Amino acid sequence: MVSKDVIAKFLATEFPQSKCVVEAVGDRAATIRHAVGFDELRPGGTVSGPVMMTVADVALYVAVLGEVGLVPLAVTSSLSINFLRKPAADNAIIGQCKLIKVGRSLVVGEVLLYSDGDDRPVAHVMGTYALPTPQS
Numbered sequence: 302m303v304s305k306d307v308i309a310k311f312l313a314t315e316f317p318q319s320k321c322v323v324e325a326v327g328d329r330a331a332t333i334r335h336a337v338g339f340d341e342l343r344p345g346g347t348v349s350g351p352v353m354m355t356v357a358d359v360a361l362y363v364a365v366l367g368e369v370g371l372v373p374l375a376v377t378s379s380l381s382i383n384f385l386r387k388p389a390a391d392n393a394i395i396g397q398c399k400l401i402k403v404g405r406s407l408v409v410g411e412v413l414l415y416s417d418g419d420d421r422p423v424a425h426v427m428g429t430y431a432l433p434t435p436q437s
Contacts, residue, residue, distance in 0.1 A: 302327060308366050312359075315373065321359040329400040331364035334417070336393050348388040348416075348423075357382060357412040357426035360396035365408045365430045368400060372432060378407070379429040388423040389416040396426075406432050 309323045325332040335341075335356045343349040358377055365375055388394060395415045402409040412426040 303367050303370055305367075307371070308363055311366070311371055311373075312363070319355075319359065321356060323363055324395075326363055326367035329364065329368055329403065331360050331367055331396075331398045333360040333363060333396040333398075334393050335359075335396075337388075337390065342390055346390045348390065348394055350382070350384065353384070353388070353394060353414055353424050354380065354382055354426075356394045356396040356414060357398075357424070357428065360398035360412045361408075361410045361426075361428045361430060364398040364400050364410055365432075368403055369408070369432065374433040375408075375430050377428060378431040379427075381427045383425045384423070385425060386421065386423050388414070389419065392419070393417040394423070406434065408432065 305323050305326045320335050322334045324334050341352045395417050396412050398410050398412045400410045408430045413422045414424040
């Protein structure tokens with residue numbers, strides 16, 4: 302298992318544009334926080350869908366890295382989101398991922414997204430990551 306600090310440093314180096322913060326990783330799970338400001342809002346005062354999908358994808362990626370190690374070439378092969386309710390425009394989005402299956406070539410996980418401070422999910426996400434094939 303890779304530590305939270307190692308993964309956070311890796312993300313900061315490889316994805317310096319990301320506003321996602323690793324809060325926890327381990328036990329086939331990860332928690333990510335993304336601050337919400339004016340740039341993350343869409344008309345109507347809600348958090349944009351692309352921001353929520355980003356949080357879900359990063360949460361899944363961090364959980365994968367925590368479980369299988371720093372595998373930079375692990376890639377999203379599937380991401381499906383169900384928007385459940387309007388997130389708060391002034392609270393961070395929290396993504397909590399749990400891995401369902403960790404295989405040799407695919408990892409499947411589930412992510413629930415929340416507005417910080419509210420225990421009702423704003424979105425439910427299922428995703429699959431493809432792991433690179435080891436070279437012989």
